Amino acid sequence: MSVESSLMPGRSSRLDGLLDWMQMLSGAGLILFMWAHMVLVASVVVSPEWMNAIAHFFESTGMAQVGGPLVFLLFLAHFVLAARKLPFHLEGQKTIWSHARMMRHGDTWMWIVQAVSAMIILIMGAIHMWVVLTDLPITAAKSAARIQEGFWFVFYLVLLPLVELHVGIGFYRIGVKWGFIKSNGRGIFKKRENLLTLAFIIIGFVTLLRFMFLDIPQ
Numbered sequence: 001m002s003v004e005s006s007l008m009p010g011r012s013s014r015l016d017g018l019l020d021w022m023q024m025l026s027g028a029g030l031i032l033f034m035w036a037h038m039v040l041v042a043s044v045v046v047s048p049e050w051m052n053a054i055a056h057f058f059e060s061t062g063m064a065q066v067g068g069p070l071v072f073l074l075f076l077a078h079f080v081l082a083a084r085k086l087p088f089h090l091e092g093q094k095t096i097w098s099h100a101r102m103m104r105h106g107d108t109w110m111w112i113v114q115a116v117s118a119m120i121i122l123i124m125g126a127i128h129m130w131v132v133l134t135d136l137p138i139t140a141a142k143s144a145a146r147i148q149e150g151f152w153f154v155f156y157l158v159l160l161p162l163v164e165l166h167v168g169i170g171f172y173r174i175g176v177k178w179g180f181i182k183s184n185g186r187g188i189f190k191k192r193e194n195l196l197t198l199a200f201i202i203i204g205f206v207t208l209l210r211f212m213f214l215d216i217p218q
């Protein structure tokens, strides 16, 4: 065996480790983005003028025009990095499914929810970002008009819980991997994480209702 080939396993596992870190860092960045995004959009519940002022701030500083596409790239990069672990072939999917049923292991089920939601979020998230970012500036009236059309209301009713579940499970898994959740603290962390996920789903739902019933100036 040549020196080169005997070095290969070490190299590939180092590369794998690096890609794992990049996957986690891109995921952590998207979790922070999503928490901020939900709170910022929810400002419409307090007042549509607040939402307009926040959107204006992001656009006048160029953060929406530059940051928006960067979030889009981070979103795609995160998918490509995470896709290394997804079973795209039927055989692999069957194996994971039967293991999850056999083991009745909560974390394995959570992994399945994360993998399935990832596929749907990839498509719906990309459509959403395209529609919003190609129709700047963002205003409460434009968002409300979209949601009152009906299609986008249903679209967000599907995307919202999927994103929040994905973010919640992702946060838990990063905590376990980085070691800030110890094995005896997993139960309590999961409960708190579920509450946070539920809180964001409620905030998002109330925001959608606010858009639905907002008077749009003619």
Ligand code: HEM
Pocket (backbone or CB within 6 Å): 037, 038, 041, 042, 067, 068, 069, 071, 072, 075, 121, 124, 125, 126, 128, 129, 132, 133, 138, 142, 143, 144, 146, 147, 152, 156, 159, 160, 163, 203, 204, 205, 207, 208
């Ligand atoms: C820079 C990128 C993004 C911008 C500028 C943005 C902007 C917005 C805006 C203005 C709304 C209000 C509804 C509308 O106008 O149609 C909204 C809603 C929403 N966005 Fe985004 N978004 C971005 C990225 C994302 C991503 C990556 C996701 C998840 C994959 C996401 C998920 C949602 C959801 C679920 C709603 C419904 C909100 C709710 O229920 O309160 N967005 N977004």
